Amino acid sequence: xxxxxxxxxxxxxxxxxxxxxxxxxxxxxxxxxxxxxxxxxxxxxxxxxxxxxxxxxxxxxxxxxxxxxxxxxxxxxxxxxxxxxxxxxxxxxxxxxxxxxxxxxxxxxxxxxxxxxxxxxxxxxxxxxxxxxxxxxxxxxxxxxxxxxxxxxxxxxxxxxxxxxxxxxxxxxxxxxxxxxxxxxxxxxxxxxxxxxxxxxxxxxxxxxxxxxxxxxxxxxxxxxxxxxxxxxxxx
Amino acid sequence: xxxxxxxxxxxxxxxxxxxxxxxxxxxxxxxxxxxxxxxxxxxxxxxxxxxxxxxxxxxxxxxxxxxxxxxxxxxxxxxxxxxxxxxxxxxxxxxxxxxxxxxxxxxxxxxxxxxxxxxxxxxxxxxxxxxxxxxxxxxxxxxxxxxxxxxxxxxxxxxxxxxxxxxxxxxxxxxxxxxxxxxxxxxxxxxxxxxxxxxxxxxxxxxxxxxxxxxxxxxxxxxxxxxxxxxxxxxxxxxxxxxxxxxxxxxxxxxxxxxxxxxxxxxxxxxxxxxxxxxxxxxxxxxxxxxxxxxxxxxxxxxxxxxxxx
Amino acid sequence: xxxxxxxxxxxxxxxxxxxxxxxxxxxxxxxxxxxxxxxxxxxxxxxxxxxxxxxxxxxxxxxxxxxxxxxxxxxxxxxxxxxxxxxxxxxxxxxxxxxxxxxxxxxxxxxxxxxxxxxxxxxxxxxxxxxxxxxxxxxxxxxxxxxxxxxxxxxxxxxxxxxxxxxxxxxxxxxxxxxxxxxxxxxxxxxxxxxxxxxxxxxxxxxxxxxxxxxxxxxxxxxxxxxxxxxxxxxxxxxxxxxxxxxxxxxxxxxxxxxxxxxxxxxxxxxxxxxxxxxxx
Numbered sequence: 001x002x003x004x005x006x007x008x009x010x011x012x013x014x015x016x017x018x019x020x021x022x023x024x025x026x027x028x029x030x031x032x033x034x035x036x037x038x039x040x041x042x043x044x045x046x047x048x049x050x051x052x053x054x055x056x057x058x059x060x061x062x063x064x065x066x067x068x069x070x071x072x073x074x075x076x077x078x079x080x081x082x083x084x085x086x087x088x089x090x091x092x093x094x095x096x097x098x099x100x101x102x103x104x105x106x107x108x109x110x111x112x113x114x115x116x117x118x119x120x121x122x123x124x125x126x127x128x129x130x131x132x133x134x135x136x137x138x139x140x141x142x143x144x145x146x147x148x149x150x151x152x153x154x155x156x157x158x159x160x161x162x163x164x165x166x167x168x169x170x171x172x173x174x175x176x177x178x179x180x181x182x183x184x185x186x187x188x189x190x191x192x193x194x195x196x197x198x199x200x201x202x203x204x205x206x207x208x209x210x211x212x213x214x215x216x217x218x219x220x221x222x223x224x225x226x227x228x229x230x231x232x233x234x235x236x
Numbered sequence: 237x238x239x240x241x242x243x244x245x246x247x248x249x250x251x252x253x254x255x256x257x258x259x260x261x262x263x264x265x266x267x268x269x270x271x272x273x274x275x276x277x278x279x280x281x282x283x284x285x286x287x288x289x290x291x292x293x294x295x296x297x298x299x300x301x302x303x304x305x306x307x308x309x310x311x312x313x314x315x316x317x318x319x320x321x322x323x324x325x326x327x328x329x330x331x332x333x334x335x336x337x338x339x340x341x342x343x344x345x346x347x348x349x350x351x352x353x354x355x356x357x358x359x360x361x362x363x364x365x366x367x368x369x370x371x372x373x374x375x376x377x378x379x380x381x382x383x384x385x386x387x388x389x390x391x392x393x394x395x396x397x398x399x400x401x402x403x404x405x406x407x408x409x410x411x412x413x414x415x416x417x418x419x420x421x422x423x424x425x426x427x428x429x430x431x432x433x434x435x436x437x438x439x440x441x442x443x444x445x446x447x448x449x450x451x452x453x454x455x456x457x458x459x460x461x462x463x464x465x466x467x468x469x470x471x472x473x474x475x476x477x478x479x480x481x482x483x484x485x486x487x488x489x490x491x492x493x494x495x496x497x498x499x500x501x502x503x504x505x506x507x508x509x510x511x512x513x514x515x516x517x518x519x520x521x522x523x524x525x526x527x528x529x530x531x532x533x534x535x536x537x538x539x540x541x542x543x544x545x546x
Numbered sequence: 547x548x549x550x551x552x553x554x555x556x557x558x559x560x561x562x563x564x565x566x567x568x569x570x571x572x573x574x575x576x577x578x579x580x581x582x583x584x585x586x587x588x589x590x591x592x593x594x595x596x597x598x599x600x601x602x603x604x605x606x607x608x609x610x611x612x613x614x615x616x617x618x619x620x621x622x623x624x625x626x627x628x629x630x631x632x633x634x635x636x637x638x639x640x641x642x643x644x645x646x647x648x649x650x651x652x653x654x655x656x657x658x659x660x661x662x663x664x665x666x667x668x669x670x671x672x673x674x675x676x677x678x679x680x681x682x683x684x685x686x687x688x689x690x691x692x693x694x695x696x697x698x699x700x701x702x703x704x705x706x707x708x709x710x711x712x713x714x715x716x717x718x719x720x721x722x723x724x725x726x727x728x729x730x731x732x733x734x735x736x737x738x739x740x741x742x743x744x745x746x747x748x749x750x751x752x753x754x755x756x757x758x759x760x761x762x763x764x765x766x767x768x769x770x771x772x773x774x775x776x777x778x779x780x781x782x783x784x785x786x787x788x789x790x791x792x793x794x795x796x797x798x799x800x801x802x803x804x805x806x807x808x809x810x811x812x813x814x815x816x817x818x819x820x821x822x823x824x825x826x827x
Contacts, residue, residue: 050434052430052433052434071438072433072434073433073436073437073438073439074436075436076434076435076436077436081434082434084430084431084434088428088430088431088434089431090423090424090427090428090431091427092423092427093420093423093424093427097420100417100420101420101421101424101432101435101437102435104417104420104421104435104436104437105435105436149435153436239662239665239666240659240662243656243658243659243662246658247656247658357707358679358707358711360682360707360710360711363713366713368686368690368713369713383690383691383692390691390692392690461655465655465656465683465686466682466683466686466711466712466713467655467679467682467683467711469653469679471653472653472655475653475654506659507658507659510659510660511659511662511663514648514649515620515648515649515650515651515657515659515660515663516623516649516650516651518651518654518659519651519654
């Protein structure tokens with residue numbers, strides 16, 4: 001049994017089937033990437049794992065637990081945190097308040113403030129802007145804030161939905177470096193990306209999604225050299 | 237002139253307390269809870285019943301009012317939660333209009349339910365619970381039932397006490413929303429429900445909490461109203477609810493400070509309006525402002541600020 | 547339908563007039579007393595209660611008797627109330643007295659604006675012509691607001707509830723213009739006893755004798771006409787001269803009650819219920 005196992009999952013939005021018998025695994029400590037174009041089902045997959053959308057068939061099992069009985073808002077307490085697509089930071093709240101919200105399920109106040117400091121150490125730009133409203137930050141800073149917010153909960157499994165979206169190449173590199181650092185410190189990462197190049201640079205393994213099902217999979221280095229991947233996703 | 241301002245601030249305190257509930261609920265689930273004014277009325281009736289039914293409460297003077305305030309707050313809070321759970325929650329993903337109509341339906345339910353139980357006639361507030369009754373104030377605090385001169389105008393001690401209570405409640409609420417974990421969670425839900433869930437916030441439970449607080453405040457206002465004006469009727473929530481809604485819009489709906497500001501502003505506007513145009517124009521004046529704000533500045537004085545960057 | 551007997555509130559009675567008028571049904575109105583009710587009378591409307599005009603006269607007599615100089619008149623904009631207020635104000639102005647007028651909205655609770663207006667005008671007399679609920683609230687807020695003058699209420703506010711709402715302690719200077727009540731009858735309670743026997747124990751209400759007189763008036767006219775035919779009864783009503791509980795019943799040409807309307811001054815200072823204070827005539 002793998003650490004996180006998604007097994008034969010179907011997801012429907014009304015009559016439209018977004019995921020078709022989707023199956024993949026994530027082992028503890030890895031960085032796994034899900035690649036694919038728009039509409040491939042990448043966000044749906046993350047929302048499935050986060051229990052925001054239900055599966056009509058198949059199971060999601062994490063650390064041996066079938067997730068079907070857990071409510072979405074209880075996942076954070078168990079160590080499963082998502083950094084959603086589009087950042088979704090709380091725009092009229094300050095950077096600091098956003099981070100504090102990441103610690104909503106953390107009981108120990110001291111732990112929260114320690115982790116906030118750690119996040120500021122990892123991403124100093126956020127410390128500079130700690131009293132600024134989240135909505136006034138640049139795209140890249142908002143992405144860092146979104147990740148930082150997730151880190152306050154000390155996640156064991158961190159899901160990231162298209163962290164590079166809308167960012168300039170230099171910013172993308174910074175964000176990816178941060179993700180790698182987070183992984184090195186002990187968090188398992190499942191990252192969904194359209195930017196295959198950036199994702200494959202940090203991932204251990206990757207899956208390619210098309211039409212809600214896996215079409216290719218393998219170690220990142222292998223996929224990076226695969227001509228089908230190169231043609232479709234790496235800009236030829 | 238001072239008297240007009242004092243009158244306006246006093247009435248405005250009631251508007252503010254009720255407007256808070258309107259604003260909080262709108263802020264978090266974008267629903268205009270038209271039953272909210274009737275929660276205020278229900279709180280008054282609960283208060284009156286407590287004062288008549290609880291044995292020995294008459295001898296406590298204003299202490300009785302304090303106890304009754306607490307009981308009414310808890311019961312109206314619970315009523316608000318019940319209404320949300322049974323009537324609004326099942327319609328969370330329904331078109332906005334459906335929920336609005338349901339709210340109107342709840343309003344009728346409360347109004348005519350109360351009418352059925354207590355009758356259509358106005359009920360005098362029990363003597364033992366009246367704030368302007370000298371006999372209810374203990375020896376050292378007799379100023380409560382007397383007029384106090386302030387800068388050219390005057391108010392009864394009771395009025396000052398009520399206004400102080402309103403200020404305290406609003407301050408506590410502001411602290412709660414601004415500084416506590418749960419308050420932050422409420423603000424988060426108002427901004428982005430999905431992101432709030434991803435933080436681990438139990439959105440349903442938090443929404444219930446919002447309804448509890450908003451309704452409890454309305455219940456307190458209801459008891460205060462009965463204790464001061466000495467007469468309650470089953471339709472008293474209708475007009476006051478509309479005024480509170482107006483106040484919330486004027487101040488900026490969804491905004492806590494807006495509700496407080498809007499309430500006081502509306503009270504002052506009405507006081508000046510009636511002084512200039514005559515008593516019968518009070519409501520016309522108030523609703524002209526509602527229309528003016530909805531047309532010219534729908535986000536209200538403090539506005540709904542939304543800063544987004546993609 | 548041979549006749550209509552009833553009508554308490556002028557505002558709701560007025561719209562029924564055209565309906566009864568179209569069939570020339572005799573409409574005997576027991577209590578409602580706005581002068582607007584007989585404004586367009588074509589010969590089938592009969593007011594048993596004193597009109598606003600007559601009530602206003604009585605109020606004026608009271609003002610003169612007490613030498614009030616600075617008057618405030620507050621109405622609630624409903625037909626009965628506005629009618630009474632307008633007529634009283636006209637008489638007061640004719641007499642050269644200072645009059646401040648204002649209105650309040652029924653169903654509201656806060657009348658601090660009206661109280662402030664009364665106080666800044668320096669009034670020593672307030673006449674409120676509205677109904678019970680607002681009367682109670684207004685009296686309370688006037689007195690608690692520091693008003694020390696005299697308060698007169700119209701007959702629409704005569705009810706023990708006023709003192710209940712305002713608080714008996716605040717009613718020391720409260721009076722009202724009112725037509726006779728069962729307890730003011732000289733028959734030593736005989737009517738009240740007979741009424742209770744039939745009603746199963748309920749005391750006669752403030753307007754019971756008006757209703758009684760109204761039905762008796764119709765019965766008297768029908769007897770004299772020898773039939774219940776509408777036109778015949780209307781004709782017979784013109785010449786009514788009947789001794790009723792509310793006094794001698796006669797009608798003027800326009801359908802209103804002849805005479806002073808039988809208004810007196812009552813007060814609730816004693817125990818909250820309104821009792822005869824000064825018969826004035």
